[in-house]
Amino acid sequence: MIRINGLSHHIGPAPILHDINLTLPRGKLVALIGPNGAGKSTLLRLIARLEPLQRGRVEIDGLDLASTPTERLALAMAVMGQQTQIASRLRVAELVGFGRWPHHQGRPRPADREAVENALEAFGLGPLRHRFLDEISGGQAQRAHLAMTFAQGTDWLLLDEPLNNLDMAHSRALMARLAELVRGSGRSVVTVVHEVNYAAAWADHIVAMKGGRIVAEGPADTVLTEQVLSDLYDTPIEVSRHDSRPLVLHHHWHDQLGAPYPKASDADRFPLH
């Protein structure tokens, strides 16, 4: 499991995270949700060692992040950050192949090649395998990038908004892949999800963040309630059900056009039903 103790973070003078204490369970699909600026990407990037720790301690399956060599951590977790634009002119299969680099450091074995093939297959990249990254669409490149993190074959997968650039079918397919990975092979996924309904539909465990703090945590049914979500996003939100999971909706309020941009304290102006 991932244990986070007393984690605080500043960017310049601005505090981003306040004393986070959190335990992320193994073998679950964990979604980090929250409004813009809540600190969810920062939290993920800190766990993924993409940013240096300023204060606090992170432990991943017993490995202390601050003192474990980065090449050892690459065998424990695979990471996909938000900037997926790659300026290198690599073929799709070559990029995915680099996912195995932490295991072989330049001398791939049959098992490595097999993992690459499986990852290409899992993301429907077979037909694109020989194409250059700068000659395919943003969404296709994103899938190639995801396939690379899959190929890495680690127990933990940390993804920062992996659904960016993906259309509905590919978003669903990705979440389904992640769920398979968790349920089928007992691996653990932590992902920042912008669109709450993907968390509602697929996550086993949801962590809701706001203003650099964790405001709620638990299974979808306990976190994705009208009360929690309306407070979280400062806008009235309705929760229905669909496929026996919560379905989060919000109203469009066409009759309120021209009114000032809503603030948290305005919530009373918008009746829920």
Place this chain on the structure above:
Amino acid sequence: MKARVAVAGLLLLLLTLASLGVGAASIDLRAADGWTLLVLMESRLPRTLAVLLTGAALAVAGVVIQSLVRNRFVGPDTAGTGESAALGLLAVTLLAPAAPIWVKMIAASLAAMAGTALFMAIVRRLPVREVMLVPIAGLILSGIIGSVVTWIAWQHDLLQFVATWLMSGEFSGVIAGRYELLWVAGLAALLAWSAADRFAILSLGDQVATGLGLSSRGVMRLGMVVVSVVSALVVTTVGMIPFVGLVVPNIVARIMGDNLRASIPVVAAGGAGLLLACDLIGRILRHPYEIPVGTILGIVGSLIFLWLLYRPAAHG
């Protein structure tokens, strides 16, 4: 692909043979008498090897610096590296004129490393999206260090000496015994090839490199050593050779991409071939006089570069 490799190899071989046959002294390769052997072993072969080594090493250094700064529009000759090497060499010449050649080379390499480090520090502070700022920063830095070198040399009446490094390089002075340090440049290129995967991962960005457990600092250091050693040795042995490190990696990347492990040998062969072709042109045009290969490359290289600019790949 295999056919292309064979054609390229054949071309390089033909260029090499031509290079052994062309020069101011006329020799008959079939005669194999003492005179022919003397010219071959003392002049033609060393010169040909020097050109091949320089071209290959510079082109590989180009790949390395391009992946260090993640920008295709820089080369080892536009990052202030060569001028810094000249500065180091000038310093040794002034402070310890009797120092043995290897001391001078180490000083030149260290100065080149400091110059490259300065360039990288400047580039790191530039906005990522402004692709063209990187080469501009390199040109400005080269210009500044170059003028410092010229000024110091002028003060000490060493301008003529310095001119052989900073002006366009040429190989007419290469004879046996005066080029062998270039083998070290060749070794540096080989070292870069052995770390090709690391450079390729580094150019995927900090985020991906970290995710794959690559510590970028070590790779950066290795890359800077390669670029600096190659530049320092080339500048001090034959002078500045422009464009090879810039255009060859670009052309190869267009054709076969940035999988450096596969592409570095091609880049090396391409650099060697381009430089040798230009050197041959320089030897033939005004036979028995010579035009410096740097001048020929100035023309050929800038034409290729213009062509690259007007037909940009999807990413710069």
